[in-house]
Amino acid sequence: MNKNNFIIKNSHKSDYTTIYNKFIQDKDINLELLGLGCRLLNKPPNWVININQLSYELNIGKDKLLRLINRMIELGYMYRHKKDIAFVSRGELKNMYYFSDDKELLNKTTESFRSVATTPQLSLSTFPTEDSPSMITPSLDIPVVETPNVEDTSHNNTSYYKDIIEKEDTQKETILTNNLSIRNYLKEILDAHTIVNLLAAKPDLTIEEFKKLYEMVKLEFQGGHCNNINACLIRAAGGKWNFRHSVSNNSNDDEAKTHRVLKSRISYYIDYFRIGSCSKDEILGKFLSESQKYDENLVSSYYEQLKVQLESN
Template identity: 75%
Template sequence: MDFIIKNNHKSNYTIIYNKFIQDKNLNLELLGLGCRLLNKPSNWVININQLSYEMNISKDKLLRLINNLIELGYMYRHKKEIAFVRKGELKNIYYFSDDKELLNKTTEPFRSVDTTPQLHLSTFPTVDSPSMDTAPLDIPVAVTPNMEDTSHNNTNIYKDIIEKEDIHKKNTVLTNNLSIRTYLKEILDDFTIVNLLNAKPDLTIDEFKILYEKATIEFKNGYCTNINSCIVKAASGKWNFRPTLLNSSDNSETRTNRVLKGKVNYYIDYFSIGSCSKDEILGKFLNECQKYDEYLVKLHYNELKKKLES
């Protein structure tokens, strides 16, 4: 009598390497994440936001699991060397395989570049491009990444600008104030730091915290499209924050629900055209809704997923 009942499906199944399943270093959570990834198409871009929603776990926990798989040799993180990330653009590209040797062979061209094998969990919200003049680009995440594309590899250009600005500011107060620079480097990119300190050379940490908090509220309420840009403009006196009303949270939630509902209807129509798969539609939705309340996004994400599957 069989106690483990196996099926004989000839379609809609996933192949998993036995050596991966039998690896004693993998706990149930790591095996579950691995199986979930193997169930995806080979050209599916590993999207942290989408996986956390699908697996019903926090982003921090998902990143810790990914770190473990990287340490055990089943995942590889390729960091694209770009000065700043535009909206929707992936700076970290992840590769996964249930065969370590196959993963090493596939990612060998990238391993010549020094990359940090660990992901750093930030305590601050993700910020968009620090560009002051260029509008953020909505770039779909659920596509096959072209690793040879260096169109955004502008690190050297902005490095020269930053070095020139630092030399020009060497006699200012903040040149010797290492604490504020060290603090900002944990949150902002170098290009934004230069613009911010040029706008307000006597900026203090407490003042920055207030600016960051207000800019985040502006971003969540849809008044600005870029937190970094908003902070710099506010520091230079070119941005006036909107007053916080007593019922602002209720108004904000109502407005957010209305916006998300509209996006759900839009992507249902988009899916009906047949130009994108279900996973691609869900990925586009999550990527476009990062600035909204996570709980509300999850509710509308589940609604969209249910309608796509019906």
């Protein structure tokens, strides 16, 4: 062996992974994305990309993993197909992910899905508009790309998810079929497992009732009285939760707290400006950036106050 070779390679005849050079040499692919891509390419072609399972295998948080996946989608190496599912079985995946180290191959393989618009899942704090639901229950089959047979399929998870999806639960199906409107509303806010248990706890739950319930549960969570919003929602819907807070009693307290926070930020940024580390525009930009979660009208009012005080200094 040549001792001047610093990259020591071996010509493997088995148990190896093939990676496209264009993917490795793409300057937009950082080390984290490259690591994720290598792990996915190491899986068999019909391995279902599941966020929870992949997060566990890679030992990273789901939020970070989703950020990496979204970046892969932006760069064109991954595609997310959102299935329009009316009845969701426990364990079923609403988002199907496809990955390739070859952008052209990925586009060609997923061409049939790209005519259907995909929308990202909303966060818990975002309520969708109430739309008229479709009464047609689409197929629950997972779309699987045709691929060559793989000798080692010991870590193939396709059959696991297919078995879960094909397993019918008559009682839960009846509950959901009788409540299509609330179900279509909830599927953009909660995961499938929580929806099933929530409607099982209260089959006649309405959208307005859910909104009030959700606000009360958020207060319980913020006050440290519950550890999991979804679990608390289910228990509260079944009448098994004693609330410590009420929405009406806390609205004034929340507004007063916002006033205190914004006032203190004005004082902080005035002192910060006097030190001379930032310009007026930078200070105003920082104030707006850090105050996005508060009421827009209140922030605007305090923004003007900060602007006046900065100009007088």
